[in-house]
Amino acid sequence: MARALAINVAANTNLPGVRGPVYPDGSFVYLPIPEREPVDPAADVPTYADLLDALDPLPFDLPADSRDRAVHLDPEFAAYPYCENYTYGDEHGVKAGPISELEPGDSLFFYATLTTHEPPAGVATGPAADWVTPDWGAYLIGEFRVERVLDSDACASLSATEREAFASNAHCKRADFDAKVLVRGSDNSRLFDRAVPLSAPESGATANSIVTELSNDSGKGPWWRRRLWFDEAATARLRGLV
Template sequence: MADRILFLRIGMDLGFGGLGPLFPDGTFEYVPIPDNPTKTSSRTLVFSQVPCRSAVDIEQFVPAKYRNGPAHLDPEFETFTYGDPTPNKRGQLLRLSCGDILVFYAGLRPQEQRQGSRLFLIGYFTIANAYAVTATDGWPPTSLRHLWNNAHLRRNACDPGLVVVQGSPDGSRLLRIAVPLSDDRQAVLPEMERRLGITGSVKRAGAGRWIPGTHVTSVARWLYSLEASNGDQRESSN
């Protein structure tokens, strides 16, 4: 059972000029942010290699200036890894232990909508392990081959301070149906305030939001109940 639940914002946002699409039936595409072109390697993904569930490729949902460039697919839902080297988030990731839950939310909007956006839950990991990653045995480290799918380990060098968490395959998934989290001002919806125990804005991506201890058990049960309505959705491409 989880002792901690952390909510993190991920994915394409208006800072890069785009958002993931939300379709009329509630399904969506998880569109990653662009990667830093100075940090790429031969293993770095480009957007044409990113899995897409609704169309031939995901590039049609990527702003034109980034469409042919590198993609920072983090988290990834094939081997269930997520990494971050920045002080706030790496510290939060290091507090996660086996059985804790890392929840991902992203900005989405219908394709025909040109202004505004809302935030939606799109997936989660049940944590198996957390790793402080270094390049002491080469890059990427052969001892961490099970993390090589992560976007940070696809780069040309180790990001200082990098922490990568891995979810258990049986307890981690990309949802099929997006779950509304915020209004169009990126403030937590009233019903989600009651369910999650958090209030205010969830717009910023610089650090995650912890679920209060009083709500962890009920939120964990609710998250796992989403499997029934969403189906057991794993990342796939057409």
């Protein structure tokens, strides 16, 4: 039976200074964080300007100094601009350790904090959903059905063949490879069309039942920054919701 782990990713109020938007119908824009490390000069790493040219218009402007910054496009979703596969890497042990415990067939969910906006002109959306928070909230935005996981030992001795399998991942495009875990998702992975709320409708800081009843987290304090584990029964229920 499969288990699941959910981790926080994507743009936030620290990097690059704004959250991605969620619209009243629950549709959203996945906006990655900026790249903070030097990249391989030979690697194809888009800037925010490149990315925004390939996406629908945003309902706000990015910070002025962000447009020419390279993006750390991680996780990558195969159907998203400048992405080829479903891969994720992380250099921080606090995330890499738990992720390394995942096995093929498990789920790695990604969630982001998103700010509610009206859609910009020309972006079509559907009827408003009653679960979208009035200001900001935490939402599941995608899922990998895990196909392969490389732990810290495997990453430290990454062979040329293994590196090629993850070549499109942002950590493999850095000048110095630094990932302590790499995950490849199967073709059943996806970036969601609609966000799945983890926050209660009234407040982003208030966890809903997915967090408090299905995950291992109490929902107290800044739960939206923490890793959320789901056991086998909870994973089955969660998969049914997305």
